[in-house]
Amino acid sequence: MKKTFLLAGTGFLILAALAAWAFWPRSPWTAEETELLRSLWIGSLPPLPPDPSNRYADDPRAAQFGHQLFFDTRFSTTGEVSCGTCHQPALMFTDGLPLAEGVGTTDRKTMTVIGTAYSPWQFWDGRKDSQWSQALAPLESAVEHGGARTMYVHLIAEHYRADYEAIFGPLPDFSDRNRFPALAGPVEDPTARAAWDAMTPEDRDAVTLVFVNMGKAIAAYERLLLPAPSRFDQYVEAVLNDDWQTMNTALSGDEVAGLRLFMGRAECINCHNGPLFTNNDFHNTGVPTGTGLPLDRGRASGVQALLNDEFNCFSQWSDAGEQDCAELRFLVSEGEQLEGAFKPSTLRNIAETAPYMHAGQFATLEEVLRHYNHPPASPTGHNELEPLGLTRQERAQIIAFLRTLSGGVNAPGALLQAP
Numbered sequence: 159m160k161k162t163f164l165l166a167g168t169g170f171l172i173l174a175a176l177a178a179w180a181f182w183p184r185s186p187w188t189a190e191e192t193e194l195l196r197s198l199w200i201g202s203l204p205p206l207p208p209d210p211s212n213r214y215a216d217d218p219r220a221a222q223f224g225h226q227l228f229f230d231t232r233f234s235t236t237g238e239v240s241c242g243t244c245h246q247p248a249l250m251f252t253d254g255l256p257l258a259e260g261v262g263t264t265d266r267k268t269m270t271v272i273g274t275a276y277s278p279w280q281f282w283d284g285r286k287d288s289q290w291s292q293a294l295a296p297l298e299s300a301v302e303h304g305g306a307r308t309m310y311v312h313l314i315a316e317h318y319r320a321d322y323e324a325i326f327g328p329l330p331d332f333s334d335r336n337r338f339p340a341l342a343g344p345v346e347d348p349t350a351r352a353a354w355d356a357m358t359p360e361d362r363d364a365v366t367l368v369f370v371n372m373g374k375a376i377a378a379y380e381r382l383l384l385p386a387p388s389r390f391d392q393y394v395e396a397v398l399n400d401d402w403q404t405m406n407t408a409l410s411g412d413e414v415a416g417l418r419l420f421m422g423r424a425e426c427i428n429c430h431n432g433p434l435f436t437n438n439d440f441h442n443t444g445v446p447t448g449t450g451l452p453l454d455r456g457r458a459s460g461v462q463a464l465l466n467d468e469f470n471c472f473s474q475w476s477d478a479g480e481q482d483c484a485e486l487r488f489l490v491s492e493g494e495q496l497e498g499a500f501k502p503s504t505l506r507n508i509a510e511t512a513p514y515m516h517a518g519q520f521a522t523l524e525e526v527l528r529h530y531n532h533p534p535a536s537p538t539g540h541n542e543l544e545p546l547g548l549t550r551q552e553r554a555q556i557i558a559f560l561r562t563l564s565g566g567v568n569a570p571g572a573l574l575q576a577p
């Protein structure tokens with residue numbers, strides 16, 4: 159009698175344990191996958207790396223001045239173009255166009271500025287190695303702001319003398335228009351270039367120093383534009399904390415399936431990894447040449463431009479010692495893999511920044527996924543991608559996942575509009 163009682167009791171306990179085991183919530187991710195998720199999580203973003211080439215990078219006054227310059231359309235030949243024309247806060251600092259339009263039309267798609275302070279290379283081809291040197295390029299591009307450096311230093315003297323001097327010290331006297339012509343700089347326009355060549359080396363250096371400081375102020379502002387947490391980050395945080403309730407509500411089943419494909423069979427994570435979803439390297443993914451554009455060799459020409467750049471980390475305008483320029487010292491400057499290679503963009507806020515790729519070749523994420531599924535031969539060099547064999551449903555799941563990466567900008571609202 160007692161024995162049967164005991165047996166029944168034990169049986170019941172075993173059953174109860176089994177039931178608890180079966181119904182106890184468990185993470186759908188293995189320990190290894192969980193670590194991978196953690197690596198993509200925004201909480202894994204390290205503090206901003208210092209920029210030894212820009213001694214003003216973390217000066218709040220420089221950032222404030224840079225904020226003004228970023229949105230000031232007077233700094234263009236038409237008086238209508240600022241950095242903010244193409245890098246619009248409402249579009250996550252892009253412009254919605256396949257090819258950017260300033261005073262003319264460029265041959266590349268506008269990239270976001272959010273989080274790029276983490277990137278060792280700027281532009282699709284990485285032809286700049288700092289944000290301050292990057293900022294100087296559109297100012298002297300014939301199709302972006304259209305101007306040349308003497309024009310900009312005259313504008314600084316006219317409109318921003320006090321702001322400039324408070325940070326960088328006294329402005330030289332640029333008032334003699336014979337010594338400092340209205341439009342002179344090492345630019346495409348032959349008249350402006352000839353005027354530049356006619357200036358004394360000392361006068362050219364005085365102008366260039368002020369121009370460089372503009373770039374350093376703009377870079378200080380850009381360092382404040384960081385990505386904000388998205389629904390994906392809420393989900394990962396829940397996974398890391400065993401918070402079942404949030405885990406089940408933050409992402410839908412399809413979004414989780416897309417995430418699994420992204421990290422697994424679709425191999426997106428090979429290039430789009432880390433909390434910004436980019437490995438900051440250069441890859442040939444066989445994106446077709448933009449309609450009507452010349453062949454784009456990407457990193458193969460970008461690396462040469464970088465080595466010849468008068469504003470690179472080794473230059474006299476950089477505040478870094480040579481030993482600080484690790485990226486440039488260990489630069490991979492040759493090799494077949496550079497041909498037709500581009501920087502994998504951050505995928506944070508990607509659903510808000512169509513069209514896609516370096517010349518806006520794809521209008522939608524559906525087109526992007528079709529490209530990855532059937533990668534074509536590259537217009538130049540070797541396409542690294544292999545066909546994926548994803549079904550229509552799997553492609554839709556990956557897109558659903560990409561849409562969970564929209565979290566916007568983590569910066570005070572005042573910084574996201576013209577001051």
Ligand code: HEC
Pocket residue numbers: 228239240241242243244245258259260261264266267268269270271274277279280281282283289292293294296297301302303376
């Ligand atoms: C005419 C539109 C236009 C204007 C004006 C413009 N940009 Fe851009 N920006 C672009 C395009 C296009 C690219 C990519 C160009 C390339 O790769 O050759 C880009 C790239 C960048 C990048 C590189 C991001 C990365 O991930 O590598 C930064 C940073 C940037 N711009 C900041 C600025 C700043 C600062 C200004 C103002 C001084 C500015 N831009 C003015 C269109 C513009």
Ligand code: HEC
Pocket residue numbers: 282420424425426427428429430440441442443445499500501502503504505508511513514515516517523526530542543556
């Ligand atoms: C071999 C490296 C590599 C792999 C793997 C890879 N990408 Fe990319 N991705 C890139 C590069 C490089 C670019 C920019 C290419 C260009 O513009 O020519 C890019 C661009 C993109 C863009 C457009 C970004 C923009 O701002 O225009 C999206 C979206 C994207 N990738 C998603 C994915 C997805 C989803 C997968 C997996 C199916 C994936 N990538 C796999 C390297 C890669």
